[in-house]
Amino acid sequence: MYISMSINNSDANRDRPTQEVSLAVNDEEVTADIEPRLKLSDFLRNDVDLNSVRIGCEHGVCGACTISVDGDLVKSCMMYAVQTDGSEIETVEGLSDDGSLDPVQEAFHEEHALQCGFCTSGFIMSTRALLQDNPDPSREEITEQLSSNICRCTGYQNIYEAVETAAEKMEND
Numbered sequence: 001m002y003i004s005m006s007i008n009n010s011d012a013n014r015d016r017p018t019q020e021v022s023l024a025v026n027d028e029e030v031t032a033d034i035e036p037r038l039k040l041s042d043f044l045r046n047d048v049d050l051n052s053v054r055i056g057c058e059h060g061v062c063g064a065c066t067i068s069v070d071g072d073l074v075k076s077c078m079m080y081a082v083q084t085d086g087s088e089i090e091t092v093e094g095l096s097d098d099g100s101l102d103p104v105q106e107a108f109h110e111e112h113a114l115q116c117g118f119c120t121s122g123f124i125m126s127t128r129a130l131l132q133d134n135p136d137p138s139r140e141e142i143t144e145q146l147s148s149n150i151c152r153c154t155g156y157q158n159i160y161e162a163v164e165t166a167a168e169k170m171e172n173d
């Protein structure tokens, strides 16, 4: 699928400079003509319509906007979209292409590791990154990895248990 979009064409923005970017988002090619000041989080959520990218603090603290850029875990509110020209981006929407849940999503569901769900996308992306590097993390390693994500609802216990369940699922796959 090829997505081509032209942003920044409103009357209000017509005199501002733009830059063309081309990147892969969840294995789909995206090109866009955007303002250099546009944050990656705003671009993905508002222009590419990826609602899993949550915008919370907008200054790199809460982790709600966490995604993968070229395999690295990134807080997308801390990057400009133009910095990802030529990159490969993965969000929660890209975890499954057949409608089934990824093992980490399954584990969060089974362990009731969410309440309002606002933080969940970021936790899932952080958990996947952890388990790719360390398939059998200790509780301390889980706590350390997830310290960059904030949840205001759950008290974290069920999230930690979901990470351990996800590790077991991935080991048995």
Ligand code: FES
Binding pocket: 041, 054, 055, 056, 057, 058, 059, 060, 061, 062, 063, 064, 065, 066, 075, 076, 077, 078
């Ligand atoms: S919105 Fe990006 S870290 Fe909070």
Ligand code: FES
Binding pocket: 113, 114, 115, 116, 117, 118, 119, 120, 150, 151, 152, 153, 154
């Ligand atoms: S489930 Fe509500 S912020 Fe985490």
